Amino acid sequence: MSGIIVFITIAFLTLSSPGPGVLFTVTNSINYGVKTSLFGIFGLIIGMFLIAVISASGVGLIVTSNPKMFTILKYIGAFYLMYLGYKNFIKKFSSETILNEESIQSKISKARLFYQGLFASLLNPKTIVFFIALFPQFIDIKKNIIYQFLILSLSFCFIGFLIHLAYANFSSIFKEKILSGNNFEKLNKISGCIFFLLAVILIFQ
DSSP, X not given: OXXXXXXXXXXXXXXXXXXXXXXXXXXXXXXXXXXXXXXXXXXHHHHHHHHHHXXXXXXXXXXXXXXXXXXXXXXXHHHHHHHHHHHHHTOOOOXXXXXXXXXXXXXXXXXXXXXXXXXXXXXXXXXXXXXXXXXXXXXOTTSOHHHHHHHHHHHHHHHHHHHHHHHHHHHHHTHHHHHTTTOXXXXXXXXXXXHHHHHHHHHHX
16 A cells, blocks of 8 residues: 555656646646646546556567667657647737637637647657656566556556646636736747757757
């Protein structure tokens, strides 16, 4: 039981720290409302679970032990972050339009948000490294490994969902203050620049 508590604590601290996923959720919540941002969150969480499966199956170990493959995946992930940053940077909705959720929700593809979240998770090689480094510490090889893997993976994803939902609601509650003074375009440009910065950091680390 103590091992699960430690795992949950590490997962909470890791998932709650600001990063591409959190920024993606916050931006979507402000732009499109909490309900619509859920599609992006579901994409992120399913991506996390798939990464956990990849890591547990041994593919993750192959990827991280092969410098060329890891580098290719790292660059793909970085360029995808740049793409998300570019999309945020060029958005042209006004604050008044954003505050009208029914109007803005009709202008965004929920499927697109889902796939953006999914690929944001899948194209992050650090997530694979994290799972490979973390999971073995909490798995008892004398017990059913698949059962333990499922418990840890589902716990991690559930914690991730709750954290992203909290970020989405927090962003939505303070949306009017954030958007007051027609600061929406500035906010999107700032988030776009942060995505670019995260991409550069990913490339050079």
